[in-house]
Amino acid sequence: MKKILKLFLIGCLVLSYGCRDEFDTQTPNYIAFGTNAITETVDVGEGSKTIEVNVYTGNKVGTDRTFNLTTENSTAAAAAYSAPSSVVIEAGTNSATVSITVNEAGLTFDFQEIVLEFSPTTDIDTLADTASVTINAALLCPLATASNVTIEIDTDNWPDETSWAVTDSSGAVVASGGPYNNPADDFTTIVVNVTLGAGTYTMTLNDSYGDGGSTFRVLNGCGQLLATDSVTASTVSGNFSI
Known part of the structure; x- marks a missing residue:
C-alpha cells in the first residue's frame, strides 16, 4: 500500500510539473495598438503634426520582430499623411512606438480617416478590437x-x-x-x-x-x-x- 501511495504521489508531481511547464509556454501571442481611435486637427499654416501610437505584443522573445503595417483602408488623401510600412519590436521587449505625420496638404475642413493596421500574418494573432488605429484628421482655422x-x-x-x-x-x-x-x-x-x-x-x-x-x-x-x-x-x- 505504501509503495502504491508513493507512486501515486510521484505521478501527481510529474503531472503537475508538466502542466505548469505547458502553461508557461502558452504566453498570449498577439500584437496590438495601445488605442483604436484618435482625433487630431492641424491648424491652417501649421504645416504638419506628428502623432505617436504605442504598439504592444503579448510576449518577449530573444530576437527582433518586424510586423508590416498598411493604410489601404484610409479615406484621407495620400498627401494628408505619412506612416511607416512596418514596426520593429526589439529583442527582449514587448513594445514600440509608431509615428504618423498628419499633413496640412491633402486635409480638408471635414474629418477624414487615416487607418493604420497590421498586415495579416501567420506568426501572431492580432487583437480584434485594437488591431488597427483610426486617426480622424481635419484642418482647423485658427480663431x-x-x-x-x-x-x-x-x-x-x-x-x-x-x-x-x-x-x-x-x-x-x-x-x-x-x-x-x-x-x-x-x-x-x-x-x-x-x-x-x-x-x-x-x-x-x-x-x-x-x-x-x-x-x-x-x-x-x-x-x-x-x-x-x-x-x-x-x-x-x-x-x-x-
Whole structure:
C-alpha cells in the first residue's frame, strides 16, 4: 500500500510539473495598438503634426520582430499623411512606438480617416478590437484668422431690392449692407469683409419686392464656406459659427 501511495504521489508531481511547464509556454501571442481611435486637427499654416501610437505584443522573445503595417483602408488623401510600412519590436521587449505625420496638404475642413493596421500574418494573432488605429484628421482655422469673415452677395438684375444683415446670438446687428445700385450693381458680386469674435451668428438676405433672385455666401479667413443660400421670396437666413 505504501509503495502504491508513493507512486501515486510521484505521478501527481510529474503531472503537475508538466502542466505548469505547458502553461508557461502558452504566453498570449498577439500584437496590438495601445488605442483604436484618435482625433487630431492641424491648424491652417501649421504645416504638419506628428502623432505617436504605442504598439504592444503579448510576449518577449530573444530576437527582433518586424510586423508590416498598411493604410489601404484610409479615406484621407495620400498627401494628408505619412506612416511607416512596418514596426520593429526589439529583442527582449514587448513594445514600440509608431509615428504618423498628419499633413496640412491633402486635409480638408471635414474629418477624414487615416487607418493604420497590421498586415495579416501567420506568426501572431492580432487583437480584434485594437488591431488597427483610426486617426480622424481635419484642418482647423485658427480663431485669429477665422474671425476675418467675408460676406459675398451675388445680385440679380434688381440689386436695389437686396439688403442683408448679420446678427449675433443676442439678435444685435453686427454687420449689414444694401440696398445696392441699379443698374450699376446688376448681376455682380458684392464683397464685404468684417471681423467677428468667437460665437454663433445668423446671416439674413432680404428681397424687398419678394421675388428673390440673389445669393449669399459667408467664408472665414481660411476660405472655409460657413453658410450659403439663395433668397427665393422675401428673406432667407443661415447660421454659422466662429
